[in-house]
Amino acid sequence: MNLPADHPLVDGRTAASAVIRAYRGDRPETTPVWFMRQAGRSLPEYRELRVGTAMLDACLDPELSSEITLQPWRRHGVDAAIFFSDIVVPLKLAGVDVDIVPGRGPVLGAPIRTAADVAALAPLDPASLSPVTAGVARTVEQLGSTPLIGFAGAPFTLAAYLVEGGPSKDHLRARTLMHADPGTWAALMTWAADVTGAFLRAQILAGASAAQLFDSWAGSLSLADYTAHVAPYSRRAIAHVHDLGMPIVHFGVGTGELLGAMRDIGADVVGIDDRIPLDEGIRRLGGTVPVQGNINPALLAAPWPVLEAHVLDVIERGRAAPAHVVNLGHGVPPETDPDVLTRIVQLVHSAH
Ligand code: CP3
Numbered sequence: 001m002n003l004p005a006d007h008p009l010v011d012g013r014t015a016a017s018a019v020i021r022a023y024r025g026d027r028p029e030t031t032p033v034w035f036m037r038q039a040g041r042s043l044p045e046y047r048e049l050r051v052g053t054a055m056l057d058a059c060l061d062p063e064l065s066s067e068i069t070l071q072p073w074r075r076h077g078v079d080a081a082i083f084f085s086d087i088v089v090p091l092k093l094a095g096v097d098v099d100i101v102p103g104r105g106p107v108l109g110a111p112i113r114t115a116a117d118v119a120a121l122a123p124l125d126p127a128s129l130s131p132v133t134a135g136v137a138r139t140v141e142q143l144g145s146t147p148l149i150g151f152a153g154a155p156f157t158l159a160a161y162l163v164e165g166g167p168s169k170d171h172l173r174a175r176t177l178m179h180a181d182p183g184t185w186a187a188l189m190t191w192a193a194d195v196t197g198a199f200l201r202a203q204i205l206a207g208a209s210a211a212q213l214f215d216s217w218a219g220s221l222s223l224a225d226y227t228a229h230v231a232p233y234s235r236r237a238i239a240h241v242h243d244l245g246m247p248i249v250h251f252g253v254g255t256g257e258l259l260g261a262m263r264d265i266g267a268d269v270v271g272i273d274d275r276i277p278l279d280e281g282i283r284r285l286g287g288t289v290p291v292q293g294n295i296n297p298a299l300l301a302a303p304w305p306v307l308e309a310h311v312l313d314v315i316e317r318g319r320a321a322p323a324h325v326v327n328l329g330h331g332v333p334p335e336t337d338p339d340v341l342t343r344i345v346q347l348v349h350s351a352h
Contacts, residue, residue, distance in 0.1 A: 001245030002243045002244055003204070003244055003246075004205070007207060008147070008209050009147075009209040009245075013144060013145050014145060014147040014209040016145075017032075017145055017147050017209075018030060018079050019032045019034070019149075019210065019325055021323075022290055022323040022325045023210055023247035023249065023268060023290055023325065024323075026323060027322075030349045031315060031318070031324060031325075031326055031349070031351065032080070032325050032348075033078060033079055033325065033326035033327065033348040034078040034079055034082065034327060035072070035076075035078065035327060035328050035331075035332050035341060036327060036331040036332065038072035038332055038341070039068050039069055039072050039081075039082065039084045040331075040332065040334065042333070042334055042336040042341070043071055043072060043338055044338075045071050045075075046068055046071055049068060049071075050068075054099075055086065055100040055102070056086070056089065056098075056100055059086055059131075061131070061135075062135035062137075063135075063138070065084045065085060065131075065132075065135035066138040066142075069082070069083055069084040069135075069139045070139060070142060070143070075342065076338070076341050076342045076345050077345050077346075078345055079147075079325075080146060080149050081139065081147075082149040082151060082212070083135065083136055083139065083150055083151065083203055083208060086106070087106075087152065087157065087196070088100065088106040088158070088161065090124055090195045090196055090198065091162070091195065093128040094122055094123065094128075095121075095122045096108065096112075096121070096162070097110065101166075104167055105161075106161045106166065106167065107166040108162065108165045110165065111162065111163060111164060111165030111173075112162040112163060113173070113177065115181070115183070115184045118188045121188075121191050123194065124195045124198050124199075126198060126202070129198065129199065132199065133202050133203075133205075134206075136148065136150070136202075136206035136208055137207055139207070140208070147209035147210055148203075149209070149210045149249075150200055150204050150208030150211050151200070151212040152196040152197070152199050152212075152213055153196055153215075153216075154196070154213050154214060154218065154237060154250075155189045155233040155234060155236075155237055156174070156189070156218055156233070156234070157214060157218065157252075158192045158195075159174045159185075159189060159192055162192070170220055171217050171220050175221065178230075182229075185229065189232075189233035190236065193233040193236035193240075194236070194237075194240070197236070197238070197239065201240045201244070204241055204246055205244070209246055210246050210249065211238070212248075212249040212251060212271070213238060213248065213250050213267070215230075215234060215262070216251075216253050216330075217252070217253070218230065218252040219252055219256075219258070219273075220254070221258070222257075223258060223261060226261055231262075231264070234250075234262075235266055238265065238267075242266065247268045248266065248267050248269070249269040249271055250263065250265065250267035250269070250270055251270075251272075251292070252273070253273045253275075253329075254273060254275055256273075256275055256276040256280075256281065259272070259281055259284050260284060260285060260286075263289055267289075268289075268290065269290045269291065269325070270289055270290075271291070271294075272292070272293035272294045273294055273329040273330055274293070274294045274295065274296040274298075274328070274329025274330070276294075277317055278294050278314055278317040278318050278320075278321075278324075279317035279318075279320045282317075282318075282320040283320070285321075287320060287321065288322065289322070290321055290324065290325070291318065291321045291324055291325075292324070292325040292326075292327045293314070293326075293329055294314060294327070294328070294329040295311060295314055295326065295328045295329060296310060296328075296329055297331070297332065297336075300328075300332070300333065300337075300340050300341075301333075301336070301337075301340075304340075304343070307340070307344070311326075311347055311351075312351060315351050326348045
């Protein structure tokens with residue numbers, strides 16, 4: 001482990017936490033739980049804090065990013081916090097003209113599609129990451145023994161935005177480019193891997209105890225395309241942090257056919273979405289890998305007895321894995337009643 005001696009994972013603060021133990025394959029007394037997108041619009045205190053501040057400005061304000069990260073931890077009693085930022089933050093810091101449009105997502109001033117577009121991309125100046133580093137440091141000071149999860153977007157999911165110029169349903173242009181112009185694709189994916197890898201490394205060195213690589217849109221790929229044109233760059237992204245020795249979670253949506261390949265990029269834990277039963281995902285992984293997931297976000301708005309039965313079923317199915325961290329199959333929908341999330345945390349912690 002090449003982490004500083006005063007890092008929370010090294011100095012005794014987080015190594016024995018339930019989340020880190022589970023990520024390392026152990027079964028703590030209570031099953032740990034946190035939620036993707038737990039920080040955000042489901043919380044009134046978030047909406048209040050964000051008034052008048054653009055999303056990316058909030059991400060780059062260490063006081064705000066830290067406070068927003070801590071809000072769901074204080075409110076729900078979740079077992080981990082995930083740093084409030086966005087997968088496009090390192091692109092912005094590298095000089096890409098990108099903004100996050102409310103209700104839509106990341107939108108670029110101009111898409112990146114040609115060899116010349118890719119050649120014009122600048123490397124990330126490590127100094128530009130200081131607002132991220134400062135936000136993480138502020139956050140872990142207050143989290144004590146609760147681990148902070150650092151995260152980054154995987155190169156394919158970033159490329160899906162870069163090539164399209166904004167959100168798209170099927171990421172068709174990116175999926176064409178990898179075949180139509182493999183040289184440009186390789187250059188773009190290499191750039192994205194290094195920029196996102198540097199963003200992740202900065203969060204870990206500043207105090208995050210685990211890393212999650214989001215390849216949210218990898219589910220649009222065949223296994224053959226994933227293996228040939230995507231996996232090598234995801235591997236390159238996490239090569240930026242592998243020497244640090246923290247656990248790495250890899251997650252995508254609709255990736256039931258890709259789970260083994262996603263583990264094989266060097267992940268310690270695989271996040272499973274809600275399109276397949278958790279025990280089926282575990283079976284596809286050979287029963288040897290800790291998993292995270294996979295409460296159906298649609299059920300957050302169902303009557304409590306329906307949701308309760310589903311959560312208990314997820315916990316039961318998770319017993320097929322060496323270890324299980326309860327999470328959603330994807331992010332918290334903005335209209336979710338936050339009290340429901342608190343109630344899930346209490347249920348998971350009391351279930352045996
Ligand atoms: O609590 C957390 O999970 C931490 C924060 C976080 C955000 N984005 C904050 C955010 C994380 C981990 C992300 C990652 C992210 N961003 C992903 C991968 C995870 C996933 O959900 O699949 C992706 C694909 C993005 C790109 C992105 N950024 C989208 C699709 C959106 C939503 C657009 C919308 O308005 O519905 C964003 C914006 C964004 N990122 C918001 C938040 C809280 C909403 C912006 C706001 O509150 O104004």
